[in-house]
Amino acid sequence: MTAQSPWFTKVQQLNLPAVLPISALPDSQASLGEWMTIIREDPLLTIHLFRYANKMLASHDVSVRTLEHAVNLLGATRLVALTGKVQRVDGKSGSAKGLLRAIGDSLLAASLMRQWFEIRQIPWTEADYWVTLFYDLGIWMLWILEPEKMEHIEFRVKQGDSREQLLTDMIQMPLRQWNAMLCAYFQLPVLPDEDNEQVAEQPEQRIQPFKQSALKFFLPFSHELAFSVRQNWHSDSLDTLCRTGEISLGLTEFKPMLKQWVAVAAREFRLPHAALAARRLLAQQPAVSLQRTSSGFSQDDMKRANQLSQNRPAPIVDPTPEPAPDLASWPEARSATPSATQPGQSATTGQGNPTPSRRSQVDLNIQREIRRQFRNQKTWHSPIEIQESALYGLRKGLSLSRIVVLEESNGFWAAFDSEGCQNHPLLRNLKVPMNASDILTELSKRVTALWVNDNNRRKAGKMLPPPLLMAAENESFFLRSFAIGTDVTMLIYADAFGQEEPLSANDYQLFREYCADWNTALNKMRL
Structure with a gap:
């Protein structure tokens, strides 16, 4: 085939479109750096800029190989004019x-x-x-x-x-x-x-x-x-x-x-x-079971689901529950296990004291807004959108520094996604056997939450796998398992690494409530 072939002739006759709508481009007063940051994701628009810049260099023995070179050659005035006159792709067609x-x-x-x-x-x-x-x-x-x-x-x-x-x-x-x-x-x-x-x-x-x-x-x-x-x-x-x-x-x-x-x-x-x-990876998680059962959900998950549907049936209890490890002996974990709390008592400590003050970095407005969106099924189009917003809420709303999302992989919990772990390879690449300890086995069987801190670290050292504790670097941290239907498919690790204020019982309560809404939103995507 030569350059005169029908296929190449069609290309020569093309009015090449751009992907980004004009409304997505910066205004004419924006810096060239801001323009480059946005345009680099639109290779079709970049083709126009490369061609024009190379025409300007036609008399020189050099060619443009980067967007930065092209933009600097064009200058702000030409850049605005060129990007504005290119037709756009109709993304809905x-x-x-x-x-x-x-x-x-x-x-x-x-x-x-x-x-x-x-x-x-x-x-x-x-x-x-x-x-x-x-x-x-x-x-x-x-x-x-x-x-x-x-x-x-x-x-x-x-x-x-x-x-x-x-x-x-x-x-x-x-x-x-x-x-x-x-x-x-x-x-x-x-x-x-x-x-x-x-x-x-x-x-x-x-x-x-x-x-x-x-x-x-x-x-x-x-x-x-x-x-x-x-x-x-x-x-x-x-x-x-x-x-x-x-x-x-x-x-x-x-x-x-x-x-x-x-x-x-x-x-x-x-x-x-x-x-x-x-x-597609997230979409290939197990489908939700439509059977009425509380297996795989924590008390918080069921409470939120009942409130959302405004339907409060009698709680359904697994007639043959498996024996659980001694989580209740950890004060920080007590509220993550099914248990009754008296009115006026803290769900975390079981005492009648007022809720502890929250850390100054916590932004309740952000986490409340995302929790509100969790409850609105029309907000989301895919599980990955839920996850991206959820991770944003954990970092910006609950002010958690390092977050790792782990998924089941051939009998292991393996890190799948992370935030704030760029300089922490042990966390970013965390992988532990699902049955490495009784506590981890319990997390793998049903929705459970834990808070490891200075008060129970010695006991945690005996009940949690060493790779997890090494990756945590002596930080207090939260763990919480997630279920899709009756299957536990995801585990979340979160801590406040590098922050002056340590995690508190208030943080743990907010974390559990937030994760309960997150888990419910994931399940509603499958209905």
């Missing part, structure tokens, strides 16, 4: 949804690449980001040109066919050749070829051999993986890719860590399509 999914895959691939380079301690630059993002430009163009054919190809891929072979048959040329042709036409950065004479004449484009090798391997791998996790987390093809990742990165726990990397990417970008893989 069926033909645009596939395009946005493909762009989301590329954003996820760029995030995966960055995280892998950090693991291998390879320098990561903005130019690497754009090279990664435009690696599948050819697929974006095909979604713009033939959305119906591309939908059919995705359907056949789900049936087991090779996407690359189907695309090659469609355009009658290798996919990499098609992508290289488009990048040359739009004047976009690509991975430099060390054998290219032009690269030899431009030292600034040269890449160290070890990095060149890493880019050559991880570029196709990251995009194939990003597409695969959006399709199905339990496919044979994904398992094969994960085994490849284990070997290439030297990580035996590649698939569990992939879930963490995908969650990081979901927060890294504002474009919701970059979070599709994370949403």
Whole structure:
């Protein structure tokens, strides 16, 4: 196929749209840095900026390889004018949804690449980001040109066919050749070829051999993986890719860590399509049971559910409850176990004292607003939206510093998502057997909450697994298990690391009430 082929002619006739609506762009008085932060998530809009900037450099032996370079060349006036006149994608149309999914895959691939380079301690630059993002430009163009054919190809891929072979048959040329042709036409950065004479004449484009090798391997791998996790987390093809990742990165726990990397990417970008893989992961949790039973729910969960439905039936008790470990002997945990409290007594201490004063950093307005949203089923569209808001409320409302979300993985509780743990790898990568202790076994069987603090730390040292205590670094912390239907599927760790005021009984009560509403919201998504 040559540049005069029908496919390439169609691309030349395209009026390339942008993803971000004009209303999402900063005003004309905003700094160039603010513009770049927003535009970097819209690769289609960036293509216009790269092309225009490269035209300005046509008489020079240099090309634009980063958005920063392009924006600085254009200046504020041209930037505002260019971004305003480009037409926009209609995100609600069926033909645009596939395009946005493909762009989301590329954003996820760029995030995966960055995280892998950090693991291998390879320098990561903005130019690497754009090279990664435009690696599948050819697929974006095909979604713009033939959305119906591309939908059919995705359907056949789900049936087991090779996407690359189907695309090659469609355009009658290798996919990499098609992508290289488009990048040359739009004047976009690509991975430099060390054998290219032009690269030899431009030292600034040269890449160290070890990095060149890493880019050559991880570029196709990251995009194939990003597409695969959006399709199905339990496919044979994904398992094969994960085994490849284990070997290439030297990580035996590649698939569990992939879930963490995908969650990081979901927060890294504002474009919701970059979070599709994370949403699919959360959506594949066990379905809720519609059977009336209190098994798997704490007393607080059932109380909140009853209040929400304005239906207060007699409590249903499991006729054959399993014996629980001695949680009631921990004063801080007593209220997490089913027990009756007398009117006027504190749910945490069982004493008639007034509720302890809260820490000064706690913002009740934030946590109350999110709890109100938890109770409104129409607020949420997916479990990941609930989780993102919940983590925000824990950090900003309850002022908790380090938060780890763990999920069940082959008999282990393994970290899936985290906040505030960037410099705490033991917490960020926490993994403990579900039956490592009686307390952890109980947390794994039913919704239970614990507060480990200075008063019970010695006892906790005997009843909780050492990896958890080591990761906590002698901090007081909360634990709380979550259930979807009757199955406990999630465990939350939270502490106030680095704060002057220690966690109090008031914090524990707020934490339990907040988690009860959070758990109820997750279950309502499945109804």
